[in-house]
Amino acid sequence: MTYQTLQLEIAHGAATVTLNRPDVRNAFNETVIAELNNVFLELGQDEQVRAIVLAANGPAFCAGADLNWMKKMANYTPEQNLEDAQQLAEMLYQIYSCAKPVIAKVQGDCYAGGMGLVAACDIAVTVDSANFCLSEVKLGLIPATISPYVIKAMGPNAARRYFITAERFSAQEAHRIGFVHESVPAENLDQTVAQIVNAIVNNxxxxxxxxxxxxxxxxxxxxxxxxxxxxxxxxxxxxxxxxxxxxxxxxxxxxxxxxxxxxx
Missing domain, CATH: 1.10.12.10 (Lyase 2-enoyl-coa Hydratase, Chain  A, domain 2)
Incomplete structure (x- = not known):
């Protein structure tokens, strides 16, 4: 299947799904949401796939919601807003509930809804130079649809702080609070993720x-x-x-x- 916003590669029992909108820092819109939902549904049912890596192209992993999408949402009715939010919630649950282990490979900054993508994965590895931010309250919003996964990943105490302050925090802090499993230098990211994938596919x-x-x-x-x-x-x-x-x-x-x- 051809995707507009993603790249898909399958080899040696592992699939790599790559966010491919580097020009907008891999921000997501309705197309990204639909394509992620579809690809994880298909890969979860593919008997040749033992593990899935969620990666991204460009300097940022995911900046959250696309600005043009947000502009369009500003004129949505309450019913349209609910339908739109439900599609995002369903996509996150598709990743979380995927029958195959999912590893987030975070090569750059991860903000807002992007943190939901990482938290919905089973394992997360980040470069030590990445920054993280739950920035929703800066816009008068709340990280509602991503909250079940983020709170599960970092715990309620850390989530309470970063939900209400919208402070940016480092990869080291993300590792300390348990949001990611490993924080490694950029030159070690590929190898670290490959070792995890190799361990899974051999089981x-x-x-x-x-x-x-x-x-x-x-x-x-x-x-x-x-x-x-x-x-x-x-x-x-x-x-x-x-x-x-x-x-x-x-x-x-x-x-x-x-x-x-x-x-x-």
């Missing part, structure tokens, strides 16, 4: 998906009988699955598991 694909959702299901749950039963059922089910049996057998027989045979 059992069904186990990776199950492990992703295990975190979601167990986080915040009370440790009591229902949770103990649920986790026991999870491991029992995957042990008896074809992939689980193959994984154990390949380990005992000191050979590669069959899910590594068809990566191209």
């Amino acid at each position: 059992g694909p069904n186990a990776v998906i199950a492990a992703k959702w295990l975190v979601e299901d167990v986080t915040g749950a009370e440790i009591e009988e229902d949770l103990l039963t649920y986790t026991a059922e999870c491991i029992a089910d995957i042990r008896s699955s074809p992939e689980g049996k193959e994984g154990v057998a390949s380990f005992l027989e000191k050979r590669k598991p069959n899910w590594l045979l068809h990566l191209n």
Whole structure:
């Protein structure tokens, strides 16, 4: 499929989705939102894809909303504003709920809605020179649609501060508060992301998906009988699955598991 605002590359079990509007700092509009929604829907269903990298071209990762799009929204009716916001919310959820692990590769500044894109990913790596900002209140707005993902990523205390101050903060601070997993020099970004992707694609694909959702299901749950039963059922089910049996057998027989045979 041809995209107006994105580039897509698939190789060796990994897909790279690249925001490709460097002239506007990869700001998003309705076309970007629709294309991101579609590409993550398709990649989530592609059995050849084991991991997805969300990257960007140019000096900035994403500056948030496109100015021309914002000008158009200024004349929207309340109903049109709601429909527009729902499309953004659905796109973010498509990334968050994708059946494949998603790694954000942040090569430059990331503002406003761009932080929602990063937070919706499973893993985030940034260059140490990037700046971050939740700038919405500067415009009399709030980071509403991105808030579930940003708060989950950085925690409520940090989110409260940066939501209400709109302060710009560094990659080091983003790493300290847990918004990103790693902050690395620019020359190490490609290698760091490649190592993470390589680790994922070498693992059992069904186990990776199950492990992703295990975190979601167990986080915040009370440790009591229902949770103990649920986790026991999870491991029992995957042990008896074809992939689980193959994984154990390949380990005992000191050979590669069959899910590594068809990566191209």
